[in-house]
Amino acid sequence: MRDPDRPMLFNIVFWVVLLATGVIPFAAEPWPGSGAPVFALNLVLVAALWLSLPWRRVGGWRRPLPTAFMLATFALGYTGSAEVHILLTLLAIANVAFVHSVRTAAVILGCLSAAAFATMAVLDGDALRAMVQVVPVFVFALFVLGMVSAVLEARRLLARVRELTVAEERARMGAEMHDSVGHHLTLIKMNLENAERFRTRRPEAVWDEVREAKEMTVAALADARRWVRALRPLALEGRVGSAALEGLAASFDGTGLSVSFEVVGGEPSLDPDVELVLYRVLQEGLTNAVRHAEARHVDGTLVFDGRRVVLVVADDGSGRDRDSHGGFGLRSLAERARAVGGTVVSGDRPGGGFELRAELPVRAKAAT
Structure with missing residues (x-):
């Protein structure tokens, strides 16, 4: 219910449409005794699959769930739905695009549309009527795929922007660290070179240089510790x-x-x-x-x-x-x-x- 990868609007639409899918057929006309159990099981299957659906590329046992969910929503049209389930199928198509790819979802959509057209044309004996019913759903599904494609592209660009921001920040901090710590290390090197040069000519000045090098070392260490703090991630412990x-x-x-x-x-x-x-x-x-x-x-x-x-x-x-x-x-x-x-x-x-x-x-x- 709280999957952060699943768009919240999708969650709301799914449960509203699923409820309508289950209620409208009962309200429309009395159920024949043999049809209700199959339709109810179909609804339960769709709900269970929805709760388990991934919304990013995954492996393992969850990878085929989007396709299974799409087929389960598609089956609602044959087990008793009064065409209200079509919105669930559109959500399923969007899910397949998120998890697999837009191209994979388009291929599955084409196969399902062809199967639906052939079934309706054979059962009703009217190809034109079958086309009138299938084409609008196909067009809406293409629109959904277009929207998913835009969302995926936005995600990719956002991830790229964040990568560049991190790289830019690291470059800035690296340059400033070089200036601060490098400055201290340069002074320490000069102090130690002076101490080495003065050890025979001016022994009394050697300890002054060593003391200054020690002070610079303390300052460099404090500066390094500050940069370590600055580089800590957002969540501290x-x-x-x-x-x-x-x-x-x-x-x-x-x-x-x-x-x-x-x-x-x-x-x-x-x-x-x-x-x-x-x-x-x-x-x-x-x-x-x-x-x-x-x-x-x-x-x-x-x-x-x-x-x-x-x-x-x-x-x-x-x-x-x-x-x-x-x-x-x-x-x-x-x-x-x-x-x-x-x-x-x-x-x-x-x-x-x-x-x-x-x-x-x-x-x-x-x-x-």
């Missing part, structure tokens, strides 16, 4: 939503930064894409506060307001560099927020420091 954000804020303890995090309002179930944007906004605000703003304290506030969620990350640091027009990280966040129907803005606070503010819908807008 199984937590999501505000719990994941609180975990991210707590993970910056020990970096010299004091972080407070507050949640205001009742928390609804967040769209995964919205949740990811919130996580990245807090991550960017905390990382920038440590690396650039020389901040000592950061306040994070997550406010749930009906259909909106607002995240504010404010620090007491030096504010934005006057020569800076917003780095890649902030521009990337703004683009992500627009993609889900929200906004991310940033700027200096009136009392000093820097503020990052995200306003997002609880449910991400549909892609257009």
Whole structure:
């Protein structure tokens, strides 16, 4: 019932149509004694198969279920349905396309249409009437396949966009990691080279160089730990939503930064894409506060307001560099927020420091 891969609208349509398929024949006319049990078993079979249907490519025993479901819905027309079951067959065709391919579904559709036409033409003795009944269903089925094809293409493009986003984010973070950790390692190398050069001429200066190298090592280690935190996945130890954000804020303890995090309002179930944007906004605000703003304290506030969620990350640091027009990280966040129907803005606070503010819908807008 709660299969995340199955479109919710399909679920609603299926149960409504199945109920109508079972009720209308009884309401239309009295059942002959021999037909009702077969029809009832057919309905039970269709319902059982629906609950087991996969909606993505799978292997094993579930792979043939879409074809079995299609045949079971098709059989309703012969066991007693008053043609109401046709919508169930259209759903079955869509399911075959999702699990196998649009081409496979089209082949099966062609075979079923030919079989239905031949059966009706033989039983009724009227080929024209059979064609009039089969062709509209065939056309609607082609429309369904077209819609499924569009959904599958949208899924493919969305997966590709996410892959590119991850690659872009990793490239950005790799470059920044190289600049920060690489800078410290370069200074450590220079200190050790100086210590080696001074060991005979200026022995007293050797320990100064070693001490500075030690301090740089501590700084490089702290920087590396911050990047490890920044690269953590969204679910920290199984937590999501505000719990994941609180975990991210707590993970910056020990970096010299004091972080407070507050949640205001009742928390609804967040769209995964919205949740990811919130996580990245807090991550960017905390990382920038440590690396650039020389901040000592950061306040994070997550406010749930009906259909909106607002995240504010404010620090007491030096504010934005006057020569800076917003780095890649902030521009990337703004683009992500627009993609889900929200906004991310940033700027200096009136009392000093820097503020990052995200306003997002609880449910991400549909892609257009």
